[in-house]
Amino acid sequence: ELAVTITRQDRIGTPGSAGKRRGEEQPLPFNVTASEAADDLHTTLVAWVRHVCESRRVDYDGRDGTLGVARWLDRNVIALAMTEGSGEALDEIRYAMRRARWATDRRPEDSTWVDPELVNEARSAIGTAADLEKILRGMGDAALTRKRITYLDRVGELKRIALADGTTVFEVGDVLDAHVRRLASCRHASGEDREHANG
Numbered sequence: 351e352l353a354v355t356i357t358r359q360d361r362i363g364t365p366g367s368a369g370k371r372r373g374e375e376q377p378l379p380f381n382v383t384a385s386e387a388a389d390d391l392h393t394t395l396v397a398w399v400r401h402v403c404e405s406r407r408v409d410y411d412g413r414d415g416t417l418g419v420a421r422w423l424d425r426n427v428i429a430l431a432m433t434e435g436s437g438e439a440l441d442e443i444r445y446a447m448r449r450a451r452w453a454t455d456r457r458p459e460d461s462t463w464v465d466p467e468l469v470n471e472a473r474s475a476i477g478t479a480a481d482l483e484k485i486l487r488g489m490g491d492a493a494l495t496r497k498r499i500t501y502l503d504r505v506g507e508l509k510r511i512a513l514a515d516g517t518t519v520f521e522v523g524d525v526l527d528a529h530v531r532r533l534a535s536c537r538h539a540s541g542e543d544r545e546h547a548n549g
Contacts, residue, residue, distance in 0.1 A: 383484060387446075387453040388416070394446040395419040398439050402426060405433045438514035445513065448475050452485050473523030476511055479503070482525055494529055502528045 392415075399419055403410055406429050412422030423430060430436050452475065475485060479499040486494040499520065502508050507528035511519045 381453070384453040387449040391446040391450050392416045392419070394442050395423060398430065398436075398443070399423060401435070402430050402433050435514075441513055442515070445476065445519070449477065449481065452481075473521070473526070475522045476519045477522075478517065478519055482520060482522060485522060486525070494525060498529070499525055502532065505532075507532060 395416060396419055399410060399412075399422060402408070402423075408426075408429065410422065412418045412425075430439060477485060479496045482499055483494065483496040499508075502525065503510070503520070508520050509524050511521065513519060
């Protein structure tokens with residue numbers, strides 16, 4: 351699915367694209383977000399394979415490519431579990447997989463349709479401020495930019511989640527709730543100011 355999304359074969363076309371004149375710019379058939387997610391997933395899996403091989407002194411006998419590496423880890427899950435530091439593997443692989451799933455689940459950029467079930471599932475997704483900006487934009491919320499998420503974190507509205515590699519990530523649901531809380535408190539404060547002024 352990632353390979354299909356990277357080359358944009360998941361998109362037949364957008365309304366109005368058939369009548370473009372020769373010479374007009376056409377978007378490249380390449381999805382940068384999906385490519386970055388694929389690279390991140392591959393790098394994460396390879397890192398854990400290398401760690402297991404070096405720690406357990408075993409040779410890698412799988413195939414090249416992300417699927418081959420993933421299948422090798424699946425076959426050697428006991429060796430992975432017995433490897434020092436393997437407690438961090440689940441969080442790192444899960445994070446990379448979530449990025450991959452979001453990249454393949456993206457709706458066309460000009461669509462305003464939002465799947466309610468996808469929104470509910472999305473609340474448990476985690477990512478950096480940059481990741482969440484892309485996720486939330488795909489859900490139809492353009493107000494929650496990376497700058498807004500960074501602001502909410504700075505004022506202490508968000509719960510930080512620290513990954514093993516030191517990356518700070520946030521949960522979508524927590525960001526949405528904090529955004530709503532902050533807007534409500536601003537409206538409340540503005541209302542009180544008006545009441546004092548009228549009094």
